[in-house]
Amino acid sequence: MLGAMTIVELIDIHGGFTIITDRIATRNPRILLWPIGGLTFILSALLDNLASALVMVSVTRNLVRQAEQRKLTAGMIIIAANAGGAFSPIGDVTTTMLWIGGQVTTANIISELFLPSVICLLVPLIVLCFSIRPEAKKQDGMEQEFTSRPYITPLARRDRRVVFSAGLTAIVMVPIFKSITHLPPYTAMLLALRLVWVVSELIHADKDEQDRQRFSVAYALSKIDVPSILFFLGILLAVGDLESVGILEQVATSLNESVDNLDIIVGIIGIASAIVDNVPIVAAAMGMYDLETYPTDHKLWEFLAYCAGTGGSLLVIGSAAGVAVMGMERLEFGWYLRRISGSALLGYLGGGIVYLAAYAVSH
Incomplete structure (x- = not known):
């Protein structure tokens, strides 16, 4: 997280994100949610959900100035980043774990989870569009503010493109x-x-040294929100304690014994991943269910990838992307629970129903 946030900060210092923002014509917050959500979804599949969330939050800062609208857009970025990462082998840590472990293959996981992931994005996107109240007078003022861009020298424009390309390429690699x-x-x-x-x-x-200082890694690190990283570290340490004493494995085993339906179990795992980090939960599930009983590309693994990847959107602390955005945009836990969690839950359930229905039809 620290490395990714520093790279994103370096790109932002050089003004690299204006390459994207200058190509987005609208400043209407309702319409703006769609390109922001779509770009985040695509980037999270190509990069990963954490890096794409960091990039898009930096982009949004140059597009949305009103505080409440920025928060709603940030919440949408979290949902889109986790939805886009779920169907890509490199988009989310849990999907990567299943891919490396041999539980899923690249072509199959993309083809089976792409549509559910899109539904998981579209449902909250539509709901949040109606949550934003248009303010015509302020919007006109914002249009004037954004259209009057300062002059950029050809050299600065070149530096902007170079750092933007280098940063995204490095994260992709x-x-x-x-x-x-x-x-x-x-x-x-x-x-x-x-x-x-x-x-x-x-x-x-x-x-000279003074001018170079503003573009240095040391300066970028000074602007990073370290408390949010320490907060995430605390969550991982707490979850690691639960895993090391075997509590998570006991919970998973008792769940398997008490609920005689794999679909419901996996759905509960996805919801639990919003509270407890999805990595140890998926690791426990991989230990519970062997590849002999549930071979590669089995329904269990595909649905687990979807639920664990998108379930983290239900709470702001449920995913690395959520914690990073929470630190960058100062999102409060209670505000996210009131304004975003309900929409995220509808998208989570909608995508899950679409996956189960499509699987039932095809099999």
């Missing part, structure tokens, strides 16, 4: 590097940060 080397993900992210750091130093090599 993280899951590829991990798959090839089998090293921990943080080593790939730190390598990506080093590469972007080198690019930033090279393009500002002719400037």
